[in-house]
Amino acid sequence: MHLHSADLFGAYSPQQIHRQSYRPHVPAAYKHQAVECFEEVCDEIEQEDPEQLAKALPQLFGTKYCEVRQAVNAAAFRRRPLRVGVVLSGGPAPGGHNVIAGLFDFLRKVHPESKLFGFMGGMDGFFNMKYKTITPEHMARFRNSGGFDMLWSGRGRVNGRKDMDKAVEVAKSLEMTGLVVVGGDGSCSNAALLANHMAEFLPSCSVVGVPKTIDGDLKNAVIESSFGFDTASKTYSELIGNLCVDVGSSKHTYHFVRVMGRSASHLVLECALQTRPNLCLVGEEIERNNTSLKEIVQEIVELIAERKKKGVNFGVLLVPEGLIEFIPEIKKLIAECNEIVKKDGAFDKEKLSDEGRGTWDFLPEVIQDQLLMEREATGYIQVAKVATERLLILLVKNQLYAEGIDQETHPEVSFMPHYFGYEGRCAMPSNFDANYCFSLGLTAGALIQNKRNGYMSLVRNLSLPTADWSAAGIPIVQLMKMYGKKGEEYPGVTKQLVDLDGPLFQVFKQARALWKYGDMYRNPGPIQFDGPVADGASYTVCIPVLEELISYDKCEESRSCFRKSQEVLSPLQLSRLRFKPEV
Incomplete structure (x- = not known):
């Protein structure tokens, strides 16, 4: 039997079709009829910049870590339809579709009339109310598949009060009870800003983040791995x-x-x-x-x-x-180049310091050209292009x-x-990522059902068999610190480098x-x-x-x-x- 597509115009390979039928393994908590959030002490993360964050995100600061476990009285647990939006933000990572699948299945289990709105093209799609209502048939085509092509992704972000007010307006018009933001440090920082605003102006809508990045720089004591x-x-x-x-x-x-x-x-x-x-x-x-x-x-x-x-x-x-950004003299050179460009609008090597000029002259001409050719939107050098x-x-x-x-x-x-x-x-997710992402989606749904606003979806104990994984939520603010120079500080989720x-x-x-x-x-x-x-x-x-x-x-x-x-x-x-x- 050959494994080539029988129809040359078919959209899916035999392997993709086979993977659509895979049923992810999940933590034992989700095999019960209902789950509940139980607050627990979490001393594994030390809060940075507490005073500044308490002022920047007053509605979120002080909320508690919680674990998702079997509901104490499942029969008495109120089941009402949930109306939730989901945004894929930033670069794609394997498993994003399974986050959506886990969220979708959780909402349907809570109540068959629950709705999941997929906003197209990231945060900009949310602000512009471009969405599709996800159906079982639509979801079936994307289970266990790679990429973010179900909803597309985008790099839009929250730019001030106007965007936050727009978010409230969109959530109100769709009668949303929750919004799930799937993304890295920047996207989850945006989720915290929206959650803080929702808590004040639309408390019926909970915002939850899901840790995504193939770079792995969200890994910390509670996020054992970012998905993908x-x-x-x-x-x-x-x-x-x-x-x-x-x-x-x-x-x-x-x-x-x-x-x-x-x-x-x-x-x-x-x-x-x-x-x-x-x-x-x-x-x-x-x-x-x-x-x-x-x-x-x-x-x-x-x-x-x-x-x-x-x-x-x-x-x-x-x-x-990112090696080049860690090399001391290259870091100094790039900082000097950016300062010259920022001040004069164009690069002039004659304005480099003696040390900077020495480093510049040491670089091969082709690398010098790469540093000058393409710039970020800010005008700064795109180091990743080197x-x-x-x-x-x-x-x-x-x-x-x-x-x-x-x-x-x-x-x-x-x-x-x-x-x-x-x-x-955009690779087809491994079994680990398929299971992990589906479980993150389930947990995001559980946090929304339990009105946990401003939380990051967590799945822990990942080195154990899947049934022994534990689901939890941590306030995003606990993962944040203040960035920027004095007078221009802003809150952001901390990037985690390799622990030497x-x-x-x-x-x-x-x-x-x-x-x-x-x-x-x-x-x-x-x-x-x-x-x-x-x-x-x-x-x-x-x-x-x-x-x-x-x-x-x-x-x-x-x-x-x-x-x-x-x-x-x-x-x-x-x-x-x-x-x-x-x-």
């Missing part, structure tokens, strides 16, 4: 794992891979743990150690030279998308040439740049020293939806021990062969070894 991170990291790890096999096959290429994640290095760290490259740069560590660009280049050159002495002319190196992997290759080549190693005299050494970003944003003192980074530090020359590459393979390895979570959720990340296998043929010991193979590779082809 699991799928994106596995998607990138498959591609990186393929490159790991490639270097063991051709033995003459260094692959420099930039992985999406502008403000934090969570994704590149997870990919490194999954694939075990020879080198993985972590932006937060670069910043802490005040490592210069020249020092980074020198480390890579020394790695290549040392491997060359061992007769090895290949390798895999990972860099985070091809950091190409920058490093150019600088490494220059340094190798200075040391007498170049492609003409040493043709066995070559370099290949890669950037993995958009490939992971945490257990995940510490075990990575131990393993990477062995990966550098040990070539312990691992190929995790594609995401599985069925079979023995389908339900595994990321290392970010299930923190590994050192023994899971290394191999003591000795290669018999030569130092540069590709390892195939049991220790180095991924769970999927081990499973595939047992497959017997039909002949």
